[in-house]
Amino acid sequence: MPPAPISSHSDHEPIELFRYLRTLVDAAEQASSPFPKFALVEAYWHIGRIIVEIEQAGQVRADYGIHLIESLSEQLTQAFGKGYSLPNMWRFKQFFLAFPILSTNGRELTNLRQHLRTELTWSHYRVLMQLENLQERAFYLNQAADERWTVRFMQRLIRTRYYYQVALGDTNLLPGSPTEERVERSSTPTLSAVGGTPRTRLASIKKIMLDRYVGFAFVGQRQFVSVNGQDRWAELVFFNYLLNRFVLVQLGEFGPVSQAAFVQLIDAYSSKQPPGFTNQPIGLLVNQQGQIKHLTSSQEQGLSLDDSSRLPVSFA
Numbered sequence: 001m002p003p004a005p006i007s008s009h010s011d012h013e014p015i016e017l018f019r020y021l022r023t024l025v026d027a028a029e030q031a032s033s034p035f036p037k038f039a040l041v042e043a044y045w046h047i048g049r050i051i052v053e054i055e056q057a058g059q060v061r062a063d064y065g066i067h068l069i070e071s072l073s074e075q076l077t078q079a080f081g082k083g084y085s086l087p088n089m090w091r092f093k094q095f096f097l098a099f100p101i102l103s104t105n106g107r108e109l110t111n112l113r114q115h116l117r118t119e120l121t122w123s124h125y126r127v128l129m130q131l132e133n134l135q136e137r138a139f140y141l142n143q144a145a146d147e148r149w150t151v152r153f154m155q156r157l158i159r160t161r162y163y164y165q166v167a168l169g170d171t172n173l174l175p176g177s178p179t180e181e182r183v184e185r186s187s188t189p190t191l192s193a194v195g196g197t198p199r200t201r202l203a204s205i206k207k208i209m210l211d212r213y214v215g216f217a218f219v220g221q222r223q224f225v226s227v228n229g230q231d232r233w234a235e236l237v238f239f240n241y242l243l244n245r246f247v248l249v250q251l252g253e254f255g256p257v258s259q260a261a262f263v264q265l266i267d268a269y270s271s272k273q274p275p276g277f278t279n280q281p282i283g284l285l286v287n288q289q290g291q292i293k294h295l296t297s298s299q300e301q302g303l304s305l306d307d308s309s310r311l312p313v314s315f316a
Contacts, residue, residue: 045092045116048092048097051093052096070086095129098129100275101115115271115275116275124151127158135217135239138273140158140163205286205315209238212312215240215241216239216247217240219239221236222235227268232268234269244279246273248284251286252286252287259285262295263297266282267297280299282294283296284312290314291313294311
């Protein structure tokens, strides 16, 4: 965990700020975690945060801030090598702005490992922060981590618009009026989420959601979620652009135990959402008969009638 940040509201000599940054980088270089490369990612994010804080200190300090950043770049380069060149210092700033996790203005910051994926390297994040679409960025962030994608493989998928072809079901989610109804294709086979194996039921549910309901984009299947230290999986995950929420689908009966477990999963999934994304996920619990129960996080009292009307009520 990086040391508590230096407040940007008072003047500090360049040597003091350099010592603080060196503490961050030293800690990253010496990290002995399962993901040691992520320690550098944390250090780079904090450097970007400090650059932004310097720039926000006021127009009077603007010229001083530029010279200070140049000086810090030179000192870090001398101490650690070319990874801290001036162009990279500005990339660190872009990194912070792309993932603006809320700080506490001089107090200890939120643990970045709760918001970013520790499996990814700085090279991954350099590619991801170029994506302007937050949902697209979140998709590649989680898929690259879950599937252990290399940077080159992830770049190739981005170039081929993999997110739009697969995650959004290609033409299943088209821009247009929210009230626009999707045209049913006569060639679509009859689907059922009733009976069968869990695998076939989930495949049918995915197809039904994308073909028959407006605004749903497929995000992933069996997404890992840690719930109170235990490994759990969200069976299907969608994003609904009308509700601006992630929607989780689980198979199970409507008993109190199943519902409570699903609510815990919904709460835990909130931490996987893109940084700064505040809308809570929604859960669809589907029983053996294809009936659906809408569930929300423990932070919500339930869905509004308008929100509920945009969700399926039965797959029977």
